[in-house]
Amino acid sequence: MDMTAGLGFKTEHLEEALTSRAAGLWFEVHAENYMVEGGPRLKALEALRDRHPISLHGVGLSIASVQPPAPEHLARLKALADRIQPTVISDHLAWQRWEGGHHADFLPFPRTEAALDIVVGNVDRVQAALNGPLLIENPSLYADLPGHEMGEADFLTALARRTGCGLLIDVNNIFVSASNLGFKAEAQIDAFAGEMVGEIHLAGHSKDSDPASPLLIDSHDAAVSDAVWALYRRLIARIGPRPTLIERDDQIPAFDVLMAERDIAESILTAGGGSYEYI
Amino acid sequence: MNISEPAAFQQAFAHALADDAAAIAMFADPAMARALAVHRNTSAKAAQDALAANFPVLRTLVGEDSFEGCAKVFVEIYPPRDPRLCLYGEGLAAFIAGYGPFSQAPYLTEVAALERLVTEALFAADAEPLDGAGFARALDLDLALPLHPAVRFTTVASPAASIWFAHQPGAPPDALERLAWGEEALLVSRPGMAVQVAIIDSSALVFLKACQSGATVTGAALAAAALGADVSALVATLITAGAFRAGLD
Numbered sequence: 001m002d003m004t005a006g007l008g009f010k011t012e013h014l015e016e017a018l019t020s021r022a023a024g025l026w027f028e029v030h031a032e033n034y035m036v037e038g039g040p041r042l043k044a045l046e047a048l049r050d051r052h053p054i055s056l057h058g059v060g061l062s063i064a065s066v067q068p069p070a071p072e073h074l075a076r077l078k079a080l081a082d083r084i085q086p087t088v089i090s091d092h093l094a095w096q097r098w099e100g101g102h103h104a105d106f107l108p109f110p111r112t113e114a115a116l117d118i119v120v121g122n123v124d125r126v127q128a129a130l131n132g133p134l135l136i137e138n139p140s141l142y143a144d145l146p147g148h149e150m151g152e153a154d155f156l157t158a159l160a161r162r163t164g165c166g167l168l169i170d171v172n173n174i175f176v177s178a179s180n181l182g183f184k185a186e187a188q189i190d191a192f193a194g195e196m197v198g199e200i201h202l203a204g205h206s207k208d209s210d211p212a213s214p215l216l217i218d219s220h221d222a223a224v225s226d227a228v229w230a231l232y233r234r235l236i237a238r239i240g241p242r243p244t245l246i247e248r249d250d251q252i253p254a255f256d257v258l259m260a261e262r263d264i265a266e267s268i269l270t271a272g273g274g275s276y277e278y279i
Numbered sequence: 280m281n282i283s284e285p286a287a288f289q290q291a292f293a294h295a296l297a298d299d300a301a302a303i304a305m306f307a308d309p310a311m312a313r314a315l316a317v318h319r320n321t322s323a324k325a326a327q328d329a330l331a332a333n334f335p336v337l338r339t340l341v342g343e344d345s346f347e348g349c350a351k352v353f354v355e356i357y358p359p360r361d362p363r364l365c366l367y368g369e370g371l372a373a374f375i376a377g378y379g380p381f382s383q384a385p386y387l388t389e390v391a392a393l394e395r396l397v398t399e400a401l402f403a404a405d406a407e408p409l410d411g412a413g414f415a416r417a418l419d420l421d422l423a424l425p426l427h428p429a430v431r432f433t434t435v436a437s438p439a440a441s442i443w444f445a446h447q448p449g450a451p452p453d454a455l456e457r458l459a460w461g462e463e464a465l466l467v468s469r470p471g472m473a474v475q476v477a478i479i480d481s482s483a484l485v486f487l488k489a490c491q492s493g494a495t496v497t498g499a500a501l502a503a504a505a506l507g508a509d510v511s512a513l514v515a516t517l518i519t520a521g522a523f524r525a526g527l528d
Contacts, residue, residue: 032362038405039429040472041365060362066286073362098293102359104325105318107292110283118285143314147283208317215313217321 003053003087003243005265007258010248014044016255018051024266026053026087028245032060034084035076042083049084055199055245056081058091060102063122063136064109065095074129081130088199088243090135090168091126093119093156106139110147111155116162123163135198136160137168140205140218141177152177153191166198171232172224172247176205176216189231194239202232202265203247221250223261233268241269296322326354329364334371334394336446337387349378366402368395386437393439393476396431396467400474403429408470409523411515420497424490425524429469432479432487440465440478470521477520482508487522 004024009017017027027048034045034056048054058077061069081089094106109115126134136159138152150158156167169192178185204222207214224232224246236242244265246258282288282305294302296319306315327350331338338346353374359367372391381387406428440463445454464484466477479487482503489499500510517523 033365035363036365036402037428039400039402039469041402042405043472062362066289095289096362098289100360101293102362103293103296103318103322104329104359104362104364105322107289107296107318108314109285109292110288112283112285115285141314142317143308143310145288145311146308147281147288210313215317217317 004241004269005262006053006055006243006245007262008245008247008249009045009048010252011041011044012252013255013258014048017048020052020259022259022263022266024269025262026055026243028055028057028247031056031058031077031080031089035073035080045084049086053087054084055088055090055243056084056086058089059104059106060096061091061122061126062095062097062102063091063126064093064107064115064119065097065122066118067097068125069122070097074126077126078129081132088135089130089132090137090199092137092139093152093159094139108139108141108143108145110145110149111152112147112149116150116155116158119159120162123159123165127163127165133165135166135168137170137201138173138177139170140173140180140216142180142215144181151191153188157191157193157196160196167192167196168199168201169197169235170201170203171235172201172203172205172228173218175225175228175231176218179216185227185231186234189235190238192239197239197242200232200235200242200244201247202228202244219250220247224264229264229268232265236268244269322358323351323354325364326359326367327351329359329367330354330371333365333368333398334391336394336443337375337391339446340387340390340442341381345380349375349381352378366398368398371395386435386439386442389435389437389439390442392433393435393443393465393467396433397474397476400429400431400467400469403469407525408521409518409525411518413525414514414518414523418496420500421495423493424496424499425526426487426490427468427521427524429467429474430487430522431467432465432484434462434464434484436462438463440476443476466517466520466522468521470519475520480508482506483513483517486510486513486517490523 002024003026006026006028009027009029034042092106096103123134160167174188175185202224203220204224205216206219206221208217246262282291291302291305295306295315330350353371357370372388372395375381375391376388408427438458441458444450464479464481466479468475485506486499486503489502503513504510
């Protein structure tokens with residue numbers, strides 16, 4: 001089935017999501033919200049899966065953690081994937097676990113050769129457990145860490161080459177990171193090999209409260225900015241259409257409002273006449 | 280120590296996020312300090328938002344600001360240990376019992392405990408509920424009635440269930456004024472696919488406890504009848520509430 005532009009699924013939009021017949025529409029959910037034993041939420045996702053392609057987007061694999069992924073978490077993700085049969089499964093180039101605690105955020109790390117070995121090992125473990133490929137997403141960055149040995153694009157490219165994983169390019173995260181760290185977003189957008197890119201994320205961001213030199217925050221609480229749309233057009237023009245998600249996790253508007261934003265991505269994806277199919 | 284080494288970095292960063300002064304000193308650069316603040320704020324906000332989603336009645340009762348103050352302290356002391364934030368807040372009711380600003384209102388602890396039972400019921404395993412026909416067909420008085428996995432029941436010293444009802448959609452506007460202050464026994468279940476809360480009488484509570492401990496239908500019925508219950512009506516009510524799992528036969 002062709003997937004063009006999709007939406008992050010919100011349970012309050014279930015009826016509209018089930019009845020929408022928009023061409024190429026698909027939905028993404030945070031896998032952890034459905035890694036439960038049973039109940040209406042899983043039933044709703046199964047109903048949605050019967051109408052539209054579903055992507056499981058993890059926020060808790062902690063793929064860059066020095067600890068390997070938690071076995072019980074991996075088992076729950078596998079059970080959910082078996083039940084829902086998602087078109088794609090993804091998570092972030094970041095870590096959350098430390099000594100039994102879980103930081104509900106995407107924490108950074110120095111991109112060293114040693115870190116690459118660790119992430120490769122973790123992605124290999126997850127892909128073996130899932131018996132399929134992951135897509136790994138670039139997170140938003142808020143400061144340039146000491147000790148980087150390689151850039152983010154080189155790190156992700158090496159990761160994809162060594163593990164066979166694909167990349168989920170979050171254009172808003174590139175814009176946010178570029179603004180916060182002072183690099184050229186266009187150069188980063190141009191740095192990823194098209195054949196590695198399996199999905200694209202678009203979202204809104206906000207500014208923190210320091211008016212002198214505001215940091216951009218990946219807040220998912222606003223419409224996609226014009227600058228991010230421009231970067232997205234640039235990426236699609238170079239690599240061709242890819243399944244693209246509009247993410248909104250806070251200040252959630254009506255379904256129609258999200259669909260209107262999703263339709264912009266749809267029109268950009270289909271302007272070239274192509275569509276992309278997962279293989 | 281080489282701070283770029285993966286384990287050393289993650290240890291230092293995690294400790295700095297937890298406000299460890301020695302670890303914060305390792306990230307003294309102003310840009311790093313701001314980034315740490317963003318990450319600290321993002322993960323705390325996610326955990327606090329999860330509590331707000333999982334305890335909506337408590338939040339309404341105490342008000343947004345008081346809830347946020349309570350959630351902030353709880354998240355600092357008991358940060359999430361599981362990425363499934365939809366299940367976060369297991370210890371909140373017990374925490375509230377000792378949380379100063381709420382200590383004059385012990386019913387808040389019981390409302391929080393009820394909301395936790397609702398969360399547990401919402402995500403409990405699926406199972407076919409026993410219906411009346413199934414009960415009649417498979418009835419063997421010497422067997423136990425297995426409870427549905429979503430079933431929870433308890434007794435509270437305050438009218439926590441009535442308070443909870445008063446905050447559900449469609450509740451009468453004067454529901455809180457009409458509260459009868461006293462003990463309540465309550466049943467949380469998931470008939471069909473929606474979680475429901477019901478106030479039950481003491482004989483129903485005794486019947487459910489007997490079923491939970493593996494008593495036979497006869498044993499549970501005798502225990503409830505000893506309290507003067509009309510057992511057939513009681514069983515019919517519990518079956519309608521989805522209290523039992525099918526599969527007696």
